[in-house]
Amino acid sequence: MxxxxxxxxxxxxxxxxxxxxxxxxxxxxxxxxxxxxxxxxxxxxxxxxxxxxxxxxxxxxKEALLEGLVRRAVTPIATQALEQLGHFEGDPRIAISATLRMVATKLVDPKLIAIPRLIMREVVQFPELAIMYRNEVLNHVLPVAERLIARGIAQGYLRPVDPELTVRSIVGPIALHLILAEVFQLVPEDGLAMDRLLENHLSILFDGMSLPGGSK
Structure with missing residues (x-):
């Protein structure tokens, strides 16, 4: 027995x-x-x-449940981004591209992208959710990204720009893409299309929108 x-x-x-x-x-x-x-x-x-x-x-x-969801799904991505950005030496554009591609790949998972979607949907009624998301994710990642930009400027890889505003310019199009899809239901014909958005964004970010050889 x-x-x-x-x-x-x-x-x-x-x-x-x-x-x-x-x-x-x-x-x-x-x-x-x-x-x-x-x-x-x-x-x-x-x-x-x-x-x-x-x-x-x-x-x-119930709030602890949402915090648990953020820690389970989003915090590991933030940790991986910190590792890629915080310990990188060399041209910061390489680290930025790798990190954004990593994030875009992760956001294909419906359970993962549901978390920022949920925050965006509920944040007006429950502003404490934004504070929690900021403390768990943004307050850790943004300063590291700013230091990466500042280091790239000091080492001659980037022209002089404002590191804080540059980081906002880097992540802004991705955040706006999610807002347009979630709040306004403006979604590309083939779905969220994070991979296409990212490659287009990186091209504009690093190469600009002007044609090579001058302006018209």
Whole structure:
């Protein structure tokens, strides 16, 4: 009898270890379908097949659920971007291109892109979500990117520009692309087309819009 019961321990532990992700998956589905305001913790618990009390064992509030989604999906991308930008030596355009391509590749994942979409959709009603996203992501990545630009200027790779405003110019078109799609439902015919947008953006960013050889 003891041999028959032995496998149940590891199986149960694997199940318990998976529960936070199951709760987050359920929360994401409901946040997308019903919005953040209309979703209750008991709805998330029901979707995850757990009791409301079991959800609170992992997440103290509905806001903590959204924070957990950001940390699970977006924070790893921010960490990877920090590694690429913060430790890079040489022409910063190489690091910028690699990082933006990495982000564009990740944003193809529906579960990942759903997070910034959700923030944009709910931020007016829940400004604390913007503060959380800023603290978890933007406050870490933007200063590193600014230092990369400043280092590129000092080393002669870039002409003198304002590092802070240049970073905004780099990420701005991507943010606007998402806003146009999410808020105004203006989407290219072939979908979000992040890869095409990115290559077009990099071409304009590094080469400009003027024809070679002068202006007309």
């Amino acid at each position: 003891e041999n028959e019961k032995a496998p149940r321990g590891p199986k149960f532990r694997r199940r318990a270890d998976a529960r936070p992700d199951e709760v987050l998956d359920a929360a994401l589905e409901l946040f997308i379908a019903n919005g953040f305001a209309a979703t209750r913790v008991e709805d998330v618990a029901r979707r995850a097949g757990l009791s409301k009390g079991a959800v609170y064992l992992y997440f103290a509030s």
